[in-house]
Amino acid sequence: MPNRLADQTSPYLLQHARNPVDWYPWGSEALETAKAQQKPIFLSIGYAACHWCHVMEHESFEDPEIAGLLNESFVAIKVDREEHPEIDQLYMEAVQMLLGHGGWPLSVFLTPDREPFFGGTYWPPRPRGPMPGFAEVLKAVAEAWQHRRQEVLDQARQMTALLRESVAAEVKGGADRLGEHLLEGAYAALTRALDRHHGGFGTAPKFPQPMALRLLLRRWRRTGNEPVLEMVGLSLDKMASGGIYDHVGGGFHRYSTDAHWLVPHFEKMLYDNALLAGCYLEAYQATGRPDDARVVRETLDYVLRDLTDPAGGFYSSEDADSEGEEGRYYLWTPDQLRAVLGPKAAEALAYAYDVTEPGNFEGRNILNRAKTIDQCAAILGRGVEPLRAELAESLGKLLSARTQRVRPARDDKVLVGWNGLVIEAMAQAGAVLGEPRYAEAAAGAAHFLLENVRDAAGRLLHCWRRGRAGVHAFLDDYAALAGALVTLYETRFEERWIDEAVRLADELLARFADPLEGGFYLAPADDPSLVVRKKDAADGSTPSGGGLAVMLLLRLGNLCGRGDYLAAAESSLRAAAPLLEEFPLSAAQMLLALDSYLGPMPELVILGSDDRAATAEVLRAVHRHYLPNKVVAFRQSPGPNGHRAKALDITFHGKQPVPPGPTLYVCEHFTCRAPVSGKEAALAAVASLAQPTA
Numbered sequence: 001m002p003n004r005l006a007d008q009t010s011p012y013l014l015q016h017a018r019n020p021v022d023w024y025p026w027g028s029e030a031l032e033t034a035k036a037q038q039k040p041i042f043l044s045i046g047y048a049a050c051h052w053c054h055v056m057e058h059e060s061f062e063d064p065e066i067a068g069l070l071n072e073s074f075v076a077i078k079v080d081r082e083e084h085p086e087i088d089q090l091y092m093e094a095v096q097m098l099l100g101h102g103g104w105p106l107s108v109f110l111t112p113d114r115e116p117f118f119g120g121t122y123w124p125p126r127p128r129g130p131m132p133g134f135a136e137v138l139k140a141v142a143e144a145w146q147h148r149r150q151e152v153l154d155q156a157r158q159m160t161a162l163l164r165e166s167v168a169a170e171v172k173g174g175a176d177r178l179g180e181h182l183l184e185g186a187y188a189a190l191t192r193a194l195d196r197h198h199g200g201f202g203t204a205p206k207f208p209q210p211m212a213l214r215l216l217l218r219r220w221r222r223t224g225n226e227p228v229l230e231m232v233g234l235s236l237d238k239m240a241s242g243g244i245y246d247h248v249g250g251g252f253h254r255y256s257t258d259a260h261w262l263v264p265h266f267e268k269m270l271y272d273n274a275l276l277a278g279c280y281l282e283a284y285q286a287t288g289r290p291d292d293a294r295v296v297r298e299t300l301d302y303v304l305r306d307l308t309d310p311a312g313g314f315y316s317s318e319d320a321d322s323e324g325e326e327g328r329y330y331l332w333t334p335d336q337l338r339a340v341l342g343p344k345a346a347e348a349l350a351y352a353y354d355v356t357e358p359g360n361f362e363g364r365n366i367l368n369r370a371k372t373i374d375q376c377a378a379i380l381g382r383g384v385e386p387l388r389a390e391l392a393e394s395l396g397k398l399l400s401a402r403t404q405r406v407r408p409a410r411d412d413k414v415l416v417g418w419n420g421l422v423i424e425a426m427a428q429a430g431a432v433l434g435e436p437r438y439a440e441a442a443a444g445a446a447h448f449l450l451e452n453v454r455d456a457a458g459r460l461l462h463c464w465r466r467g468r469a470g471v472h473a474f475l476d477d478y479a480a481l482a483g484a485l486v487t488l489y490e491t492r493f494e495e496r497w498i499d500e501a502v503r504l505a506d507e508l509l510a511r512f513a514d515p516l517e518g519g520f521y522l523a524p525a526d527d528p529s530l531v532v533r534k535k536d537a538a539d540g541s542t543p544s545g546g547g548l549a550v551m552l553l554l555r556l557g558n559l560c561g562r563g564d565y566l567a568a569a570e571s572s573l574r575a576a577a578p579l580l581e582e583f584p585l586s587a588a589q590m591l592l593a594l595d596s597y598l599g600p601m602p603e604l605v606i607l608g609s610d611d612r613a614a615t616a617e618v619l620r621a622v623h624r625h626y627l628p629n630k631v632v633a634f635r636q637s638p639g640p641n642g643h644r645a646k647a648l649d650i651t652f653h654g655k656q657p658v659p660p661g662p663t664l665y666v667c668e669h670f671t672c673r674a675p676v677s678g679k680e681a682a683l684a685a686v687a688s689l690a691q692p693t694a
Contacts, residue, residue, distance in 0.1 A: 004029075009465040010080040011411045012048040016057060020067035023078045026087060031529065034075040034112040040145050040152075041114070042074040042138075045081050045088050045106040048411035049254075049267040049317040051326060052122045053105045059125045060134045066125060069135060073142035074109075081106070082316060082415055083463055083471055086523035089534050093166065094159055095119040109141050114531045115156035163532040177577035178570075180598060186584035186591050187219050191231075193585070198260040199235035201585075205265075207255045208239055208272065210279035211543060211588035217282055218595045218628060224692040229286065236283055239276075240295050243366035246330065247353060248398045249306070250298035252276050254320075262368055263361055266320035266327040266408075270307055271542045273299050274421035281429055285626035296429055300438055303422060306410075308441070312448030313414035313464060314422045322408040329408055331364035332398070340401045341394050348387065349394045352376045413465040416453055416473060417542070419445055420480025424487050431491035431623040439492060446488055449481060450500060460504065475522050475536055475545030478508040483552045486559070490632045491623065495645035498560070502647045505556055508549060509568055518575030520546045537576045538586045546572060547589030554596050558603055559631040561650035561670070573597055601629045602668050602689060605651060606682075608636035609661025614679035618662050621683050625690035 004024050005017040016023055024030035034041050044061075046053030060066045070076045081088035081104065091108045094116040101121075108119035118141060123134035144152055190212055193201040200206050213232050220228040239245060242261025244253050251273050253264035277299045284292035307315040322329045334357055337346035349355070353367040360366055373391070377384040423442045430439025453461045453469045460473035460481070482504035489497040511524040514535070522536040522545055537546040550569045557565030576590050584591060604622060608615040615636070622632055633651045657663045658677040664685055666673045676685050 005078060009463075009468050009470065010048075010083050010413060011409075011465075012046060012050075012053075012080040012082075013078055015048065015054075016061060016078050019057065019061045020064055020071075021061050021076050022067075022071045023076050026077055026079050026084055026529070030075055030077050031112075031114065034110075037075070038112060039073065039075050040117075040141065041110040041112065042070055042076045043079065043087075043091060043106075043108040043110055044076070045079045045084075045091065045108070046104045047081050047317075048409065049269065049319045050104045051265070051267070051320050052103075054321065056105050056122050056134075060123070063125055066135050066138065069138040069142070073138065073145070075112075082411075082413070085474055085476075086527065086530060086534070089522055089536070089540075090163065090530060090532055091116055091119070093163060093534070095121070097159065097162060111153060111156045113156075114529070115160045117152050117156035117159060160531055163534075167532060167534060177581065178573055178594070178597070182577065182580045182584070182594060183215075183219070183222075183591060183598070185581065186215060186588075187228075189585050190216060194231055194235075195259065196231075196234075199238035200261070204259045205255050205257050206259055206261065208244070208252065208276055209588070210275040211539065211592065212585065213279050214282055214628075215588055215591055215595070217286055217626070218592070220286070221626065221628065221692045222595075232283060233287065233289070236280060236292060236295075240280075240291065241369040241372075243361075243368045245295075245368075246302070247367040247369070248330070248395055248402060249302055251302035251306075252299065262366060264327075264366075266330060268318040269541070270303070270314055270316050270415075271418045271421055273303055273307075274418070274425045275543070277303075277425040278421075278428065281425065281432055282626065282628060285432060285624065293433060296433065297435070300426060300429055303426075304437070304441055309412065309414060311452070312444040313453075314419050314445060316411040316413050316415055316418060318410050319408040322406050327361070327366070329402065329405055331361065331366060333359070333364055336401075337398075340397050345390060345394050348380065348382075349391060349398075351380065352387075352391055413463050414449075414453070415463050416449055416460065416477040417462075417480040417545075419449060420477070420482075420484040421542070423484035424480070427484065427487045427491045428623075431620075434620070442484070442488060443492065443494075446481070446485060446497070446500075459507070472524055472527065474524075475508070475512045475520050476542065476548055478504050478512070479545050479548035479552050480543075482508065483548060483555070486552065486555050486631075493634045495643050495648060498645040498647050499643075501552075501556060502560065502645075505552060505565065508552075509564075512545075512549070513568060513572075514575075518571035518573075520549050520572060537572075537579055537590055538583070539589050543589035544587065546576065547587065547591075547593050550576075550590065550593035551596060554593060554601065555631050558601055559633060559651060560647040562647075569593070569597065596629045599629065600668060601631070602627070602666055603651070604630055604632045604686075604689075605655055605665040605667060605672075606632070606634040607655060607657040607661065607663040607665075608634065609657060609659075609663070611661065611679070612636075615662040617679060618664065618682045618686070621686045625686055627686075627690055630689075 002017045003022055005013040008025055079087050092102045096102045103121045105122055108116050110116050123137055124131055126133035201209055216228050216232050238261055244256045244261045244264040251268055254267045254269055255265050257263045277296050280292045280295045320326045334355055337350055354370050355365040373388050374384055377387045423445050426438040426442035453464045455461055461469045462471040462473045462477055482501045485497040485501040512520045519535045521533050536544050538544055550572050553565040553569040573594055579587050655665055658675050660678050662682055663675050663677045664682040665675050676682055
């Protein structure tokens with residue numbers, strides 16, 4: 001019989017709906033039951049694409065004996081960490097305090113008052129080597145609760161006090177701590193961590209870290225230091241040629257299990273692909289390298305093809321496993337290549353993508369490019385462009401053949417914050433690459449979220465699946481979506497997006513800001529279920545909500561002349577200064593915001609002319625150049641151009657077109673230079689702004 005999870009929308013919770021465990025979803029029913037029965041809570045947190053979550057389910061949660069222990073002595077609550085990041089954040093920190101590390105599945109024991117007293121991650125069902133069995137863990141915790149309850153309660157109170165102290169420690173900022181020295185510290189740490197042979201940072205397992213790479217691009221822009229640009233290029237090239245990249249279908253897997261990017265953990269996450277597409281796009285703006293643009297297109301095409309709901313939103317992830325085996329969907333043998341491509345084309349593709357009879361992964365092959373196309377062409381005695389065209393055609397055939405395989409499971413819930421990251425990347429790519437389909441997908445997704453993922457009072461919600469929206473929105477939902485709407489305006493110049501962004505920014509400040517100490521809380525103040533309300537300045541697998549919020553407020557504050565936004569951004573940066581100083585690599589998004597705060601952050605105001613082609617060319621140049629901290633406003637003049645956003649009145653106030661047009665005003669710190677007019681003059685001014693500092 002299904003348990004209480006059967007009526008949930010989360011695919012992860014639905015995976016557990018037929019476990020013999022009497023699961024509750026997180027909510028008042030579960031919490032009130034624990035209080036009424038005075039039972040401890042067993043809280044299990046995971047997500048749909050989590051491999052070890054699946055293992056623990058099959059081994060333990062489907063085990064009748066273990067289910068009996070849970071049902072008898074505990075109130076068992078199952079949480080999708082992607083639906084409830086505030087719960088995951090809080091109890092992950094508790095487990096990290098206990099063990100020194102964390103991960104998923106996250107397994108935490110709480111008092112009926114939701115205070116944590118013991119926890120871990122994955123436990124096997126029975127003892128295995130040094131690991132205790134989950135059954136004996138349950139028996140030991142139940143025995144402690146029954147016979148040594150006061151000790152348990154004392155431990156829980158101590159842990160909760162430590163969690164509260166960690167919140168207080170997050171806000172010890174200082175007025176004198178904001179400066180370029182914080183960026184210098186981050187650059188030094190990144191340089192030390194760089195793998196100069198394989199790219200990326202650190203050793204195995206190796207994560208892509210797109211925000212850190214974007215920081216290095218800004219370092220190059222500030223200094224003109226070419227070796228920094230080379231560091232970024234090395235990392236991007238190695239990732240895009242390795243097995244972490246899906247050469248057949250586009251898009252990136254979660255991370256590499258080795259130091260040289262060959263063997264990935266095969267799950268695909270929406271946020272990784274959004275962030276990496278944005279990173280490669282910025283690198284393309286900075287260098288003009290065609291391969292960076294190709295990776296952007298292939299990655300976003302993957303999202304459009306495989307992760308897009310017909311209603312307009314973007315799905316969360318694809319699992320690593322299919323047919324009970326991790327990576328099976330993505331692996332190839334030489335015989336499979338020959339069956340699809342024929343012997344000659346199969347031989348060329350096998351050489352270019354490292355496919356051998358012994359295989360490079362468990363007797364089969366992960367496609368990767370150990371050599372460049374130019375090197376392969378030289379060795380094979382082929383022309384570069386004919387070989388490139390043949391390989392592209394062969395990869396297309398492999399993609400068609402692969403669609404006949406059993407696909408990995410897909411988590412088809414739509415998360416607002418993650419969708420904001422994709423909308424941002426799609427809107428930027430549409431403008432930079434001149435690809436209208438990305439811009440249209442971005443606008444369609446934004447419209448879908450604003451129309452469908454709100455409560456009855458019109459406030460933003462966190463997630464949507466198959467027509468049902470739920471869970472109050474979190475800081476990163478507001479910040480990522482509002483930031484994406486600013487980008488939609490800056491790339492399409494439809495002023496309704498600014499109206500919506502300002503509305504969300506105002507709600508963000510009202511619901512999440514700490515007006516006394518600075519910074520932002522992850523959950524809203526009216527969330528009654530949290531024993532401790534945590535702030536959100538450090539990055540996880542996604543950018544911190546606090547860093548996204550500061551960037552949003554800086555952009556909107558400069559674009560709309562909102563001093564309150566700029567003051568809130570500065571206050572939050574000051575609150576985050578100790579974190580940036582001590583642990584810079586944990587807060588790359590906040591450092592990106594600091595880079596914008598320190599400037600220059602030019603405001604480009606463009607007034608169009610009767611020569612629409614000249615105006616379009618200037619706008620293309622604004623997007624084509626690498627100007628990461630700019631804000632852009634545009635109106636076609638003379639004559640009305642649809643809806644006018646009142647928030648932009650101050651931006652355009654007093655600015656008149658100067659013949660022959662288009663007219664460009666460059667402003668900073670509420671001061672504007674003399675306008676330049678005419679296509680060539682405007683293009684030269686934009687190119688000058690894009691020059692890195694020598």
